[in-house]
Amino acid sequence: MKVLVATQKPFSATAVAGIEEIVKNAGYEFAKLEKYADASELVAAVADADALIVRSDKVTPDVLDAAKNLKIVVRAGAGYDNIDLAAATAHNVVVMNTPGQNSNAVAELAIAFMIFMSRNQFTPATGSEIQGKKLGIQAFGNVGRLVGKKAEVLGMQVMAIDPFIPAEKIREAGAEPADSLEHMYSSCNFISIHIPATPQTIGSIGYDLISKMPKGACLVNTARKEVIDEAGLEKALAEREDLKYITDVAPDNYAAMKEKFGLRIFATTKKMGAQTAEANMNAGIAAARQIVDFFKTGNARFQVNK
Numbered sequence: 054m055k056v057l058v059a060t061q062k063p064f065s066a067t068a069v070a071g072i073e074e075i076v077k078n079a080g081y082e083f084a085k086l087e088k089y090a091d092a093s094e095l096v097a098a099v100a101d102a103d104a105l106i107v108r109s110d111k112v113t114p115d116v117l118d119a120a121k122n123l124k125i126v127v128r129a130g131a132g133y134d135n136i137d138l139a140a141a142t143a144h145n146v147v148v149m150n151t152p153g154q155n156s157n158a159v160a161e162l163a164i165a166f167m168i169f170m171s172r173n174q175f176t177p178a179t180g181s182e183i184q185g186k187k188l189g190i191q192a193f194g195n196v197g198r199l200v201g202k203k204a205e206v207l208g209m210q211v212m213a214i215d216p217f218i219p220a221e222k223i224r225e226a227g228a229e230p231a232d233s234l235e236h237m238y239s240s241c242n243f244i245s246i247h248i249p250a251t252p253q254t255i256g257s258i259g260y261d262l263i264s265k266m267p268k269g270a271c272l273v274n275t276a277r278k279e280v281i282d283e284a285g286l287e288k289a290l291a292e293r294e295d296l297k298y299i300t301d302v303a304p305d306n307y308a309a310m311k312e313k314f315g316l317r318i319f320a321t322t323k324k325m326g327a328q329t330a331e332a333n334m335n336a337g338i339a340a341a342r343q344i345v346d347f348f349k350t351g352n353a354r355f356q357v358n359k
């Protein structure tokens with residue numbers, strides 16, 4: 054049995070060593086492909102793998118066609134929009150994620166983003182404080198709930214909305230449920246986005262929502278760039294000189310937008326929400342354990358292509 058870790062953006066060396074230990078202790082072969090430049094390298098490396106651990110690496114039909122022995126792919130992380138689920142199912146490959154394992158890292162970044170933008174990207178002009186401001190959390194899953202808890206401790210008022218979580222559960226978790234997205238966008242100083250990229254959510258946050266935000270508001274995206282309608286975002290930022298956008302996933306036309314909007318926009322150079330030693334360890338080790346458990350006992354608890 055061969056387990057391949059294929060990560061364009063590698064885990065920390067400690068996390069990789071932990072994964073290797075779990076794989077070898079289970080009696081399996083361990084292989085890794087890190088920082089690969091071209092998808093063809095993944096296609097070649099996966100040829101004799103029985104199991105695959107990835108991060109945001111694209112698991113396309115080409116990869117799945119080449120992986121003749123593949124039985125399981127674990128996305129070490131939450132969002133699995135990088136994996137072609139239909140192709141995996143057609144190849145009888147089980148796909149899992151590791152929900153919650155990197156959530157704290159992403160939640161901390163969302164909080165840091167709010168402070169960074171409130172302090173004018175750490176330039177000396179007079180900024181503002183997040184204490185006393187209202188935060189709207191779009192999707193109240195593992196990351197959203199953690200952002201809410203941390204924001205509350207920092208003195209923010211927290212509102213949230215989630216199509217899959219009833220209002221009373223949101224209230225029980227200490228946040229005010231929003232009646233609608235429009236209601237939340239129009240009443241919050243910050244909106245933190247935690248929705249996955251799905252056919253329903255792609256391009257769903259655009260001009261109509263963003264332009265409803267109150268004066269000086271900031272949109273915070275540690276989710277996926279695809280959920281933003283970039284033309285709508287650009288239009289809203291151009292019309293309203295008070296609005297701000299910060300993202301862990303640069304818009305396609307980031308250079309031009311940065312030029313136009315200066316300190317009102319910021320994007321990290323590489324997605325870094327989950328890039329902490331702790332999150333690497335948690336998600337990497339969970340992925341390795343899930344694979345061993347799947348092979349030894351058939352446990353498919355975190356399967357996402359059922």
Ligand code: 3PG
Pocket residue numbers: 062108109110129130131132133155276324325326327328
């Ligand atoms: C996730 O979906 O878990 C995060 O976006 C992290 O992605 P990464 O593993 O590519 O950093």
